[in-house]
Amino acid sequence: MEQQRAAGTIGMWVFLVTEIMFFGGMFLAYTLYRNAYPAAFASASNHLDLKLGAINTAVLIFSSFTMAMAVYCTQVGKRQLQILSLILTIGLGVSFLGIKAVEYHDKYVDNLIPGRLIPGRPFKPEVQAPGTPFDEHKLHLLPGASVNNVEMFFWIYFAMTGMHALHMIIGVGLLTVLLIGSIRNRYSPEYFNPVEITGLYWHFVDIVWIFLFPLLYLLGRHLAHGG
């Protein structure tokens, strides 16, 4: 049993290593192009919804906390609390995805979906002309930014957040299985490995977001004060 438990945990850690490398490829592309096209990336970044991004960060951190509590409650055998924590975690995860969907929709409205990801709706943002009144639906280009490279940003944005969202969806699925398991009283202080491993996965997804948030939403904000 002990060996089994160790194997499960180590297996999940090894799996998380592969996940790190998987996201690593995209982080690399991000770093490269952010360095090459700082102005375009900052302009695009400023067009993202800072408020929603920050709220989502908080939501996800909170869900990580409830997840940690779920593991804790299983370890000490508080079943009611364990179920409650799991429900909360799932709820927060779903909220995150909901907010993300709202953001995606905003981008859709502003014609910011890159390439032909959505057939018939190519990337074609309206660019704010200098001196005209601020319009939040228009792209405000900083000096030196070119629209082409803004498209690159949005592709990286959708690729990374999309991959992250996919991981969230899988995570919510795993949590649902756990929830059913705990309602059926399957886990106990002697046997909590599934909860623990799912927790590891969930926290990992949280960590990815902890990096995505500043990289995608924050860098370059200072260039357009209050923008």
Added chain:
Amino acid sequence: MSEHIVPVRVYIAIFLALMVGTALTVFAALHDFPWQFNTVIALTIASIKATLVVLYFMHVRYSSRLVWVIVASALFWLAILFALTFSDYWTRSWFQVT
């Protein structure tokens, strides 16, 4: 593997720290620091937050050496990927402008 059970107050403390970190990073992002300090600050805060999650929420602090090694190797390989790719791009003239 350790049977270590992390007390609830640690979790709460970490949770609060993460929230504060988030607020800080947003706050810092809206201020104009010289040079690349905006980037440095944002990434430092993110790394601290990630470290807290890894150490406490993911229990690495209380885990076997093997888990430490696994985490470290992931970071090491990520560093390889970045360092050697940039050994190309940074020595091309592409990045001459700063």
Added chain:
Amino acid sequence: MQSGFPFIPESASTQSGNVDALYFYLSGVTIFFTLLISGIIIFFVIRYRRRTPYEIPRPIAGSHRLETLWSVIPFVIAMSFFVWGAGIYFKNSRPPKDALEIYVVGKQWMWKFQHTTGQREINELHVPVGRKIKLIMATEDVIHDVFVPAFRIKADVVPGRYTTQWFEATKPGRYHLFCAEYCGMNHSQMGGWVIVMEPTEFENWLSGNANQMSPAAAGQQMFQTLGCASCHGANGEGGRGPALVGLFNSQVQLTSGQMKADEGYIRESILNPQAKIVAGYGPIMPTFQGQLNEEQIVQLLAYVKSLGSSQPQPAPAKPVVTSAATK
């Protein structure tokens, strides 16, 4: 065509001898080690063949001394390969200042060459013997690669930027030109000949084909028709846009820093003018991306270059890949 020694191709450039020498050295080392290892193995295999079915030889644990020896010796040999190989490579990847420039555009599946004096060729390249030649290469579509075995040179041609390579032919003759990066259906037919001629012959060839407009002249024409002149002045002397006279190879003051105006920079300035703004000017220059093919861009480039370079051209630090990617 075939040289006397059938294991190496014709050697017809200043660098081919160096590469061959290194190749012989490596071949020697390889043959030596292969024979050494095979010899040892064969000797052991015969000498220590199993004589009785159940014999158990005495175990030997190993020897740190020996193991260190056969880690250090290969390392030292390998470093000699490295130093020698990198030395030749580094030298060969710096195009000399006084080289004759030839523009190369690859497209599926042909090579177009244009001499600064206007002669155009397809799948054939005429060059004089004893002159340093620098190829400035671009592609209309996928990655191609200019490979001339007799010169021991090869470099990929990458979409979105210029790459360069150079050679100096030493022997008149006809040499294979291959495309050495897989580029689709007729990759194997995307080639032709490099024809190396005596200088006088080459002059004759040039004058025999002199009816074409030089790339710079063609570029000048486009400069007028595309409306560049409306901002940069009829002769590039400047106006709403900065002066282009003396721009090439100068140090440009940008809003975001400083940069050398090499080929890649000029290319980018035409295709993605917003990316790097000259200090003191607004981002008003329209992009010409999608309106020009690589050949036309090359001609504009040739024109801008013909407006003179302000500084004596310093040896570029990173040849072969000097170029910048376009935005």
Added chain:
Amino acid sequence: MEEFKVPPPSKVNYLNAEYGLKSWLLTKDHKRIALLYMGSISLFFFIGGIYAMLIRLELLVPTGNFLTSTTYNKVFTQHGIIMIFFFLIPSIPATLGNFLVPMMIGAKDLAFPRINLLSWYIYLLGGIVTIYALLAGGIDTGWTFYAPYSTTFSNSYVVATGLGIFISGFSSILTGLNFIVTIHTMRAPGMTWFRLPLFIWAHYATSLIMILGTPVVAITILLLAFERLAHIGIFDPAIGGDPVLFQHLFWFYSHPAVYIMILPSMGVVSELIANFSRKNIFGYKFVAFSSLAIAVFGFLVWGHHLFVASQSVYAGMIFSFLSFAVAIPSAIKVFNWSATLYKSSISYDTPMLYALGFIGLFAVGGMTGLFLASLAIDVHVSDTYFVVAHFHYIMVGGALFGYLGGLHYWWPKITGRMYPEGWGRFSALVIYVGFNLTFLPQFVLGYLGMPRRYHYYPPEFQVLHVLSTAGASILGVGLMLPLFYLLWSMRYGKKAGGNPWHLPGLEWRTQSPPLTENFEHTPVVTWEAYQFAPVEEMEVVGKFGGDKAEV
């Protein structure tokens, strides 16, 4: 002192424990899964081999028009893709590794038997998707998928093939994960790290590469597919992307992947050299750690595929330097194997012939890799037949020879019957001769300037191409022989018994074919790896190896 008993051979073993298709398709037994894998990779090897024969046939004449250029391009691409992703990468790990890793460390199974089965299904799914792509129209990008040809210009089934490779990548990740966890947590009592057979070390190193590299190629292929489907991508110059970034990401995996292919083979060869010369490996620790060193250094050299790809000159020099560094652990292995033979007792059984062949051919393949790593030479021979010869020497002369050697060596364990020794030696010889005749001329071709992936070529290269094709036919015949006699031996071969080679390894201390649980009792290991004991003791139940070896 722990008594270790060889059980009287039971009639029940993993092969006949259960019958019926379902018992195979739903099995969680690592040995059965290994056989499932073996069947599927053999199938892919033959498909790949037929493509190889088509290549060689077409190149018999300079302007062969038995195939069109488009078809030729598809043929070599599919040859490369199938051989690499569906044959060589899973070959040893998923078959011999799957079978033997648990047995060699004294475990009942891998740590995650169900994941192991899942990995086979994933592999199969990836294979089916790829075969679908091939039948639907094929792919013509070269196995390297370089952008922008693959993203924009190719008119072939790039996305479907990419998907197949993407899927099968997960099977390799899961196998690697399973091995790592198994080796860490399931070793039998007394099986310390330095008592592990070198085969295990090699597989551990291989698994590291699998889990660290594969995800990067997975995301790369995914991005490539999007670039093709949605016309949006990080490799597209139109929006500021760099096609060379694709090459960086691709080779970040694919260079280490060549060590996924060779390390397991090196593991096999270490076993063969030691066991067929009855001698412990000279410098066990050096050989063990050199596997890890190859796995780590292997990640530092990918840029040597980009020397002429417009990579920065300085990066080229860094990668060149590091490529030479990675050669040293390989050199250590070669010399230590040779030294192991000193004052040993060498038998000339088929597996040993393959092992000896491996050393020589790998040395040649590896040292010609050094030609390629020497910048100035690579400029000339990159993308020529020199490269083709280099990697076939390592992948066929090295990796495939190791696989064949291992297959013969463990055949009695797997099937319970011996292969016919005479046929084994004969075909090893034929393969060796055919192989050299096929690929030795290609080194010369390459230096003469014959580019690779060429359908038509200048006539002066014909002589060497004819030689190569002649060799390939011999090689093809040689490779057909094992197929026949191995299958034949499954029914008519001599019964093998638990330990036909009289060896001390744990896998030999149980019956052949083994029980489903591998061992009757969990073994307790008291001996070092490759500690040979007199045959009387190996045979006598209860006085087996271990206790005697204390001396």
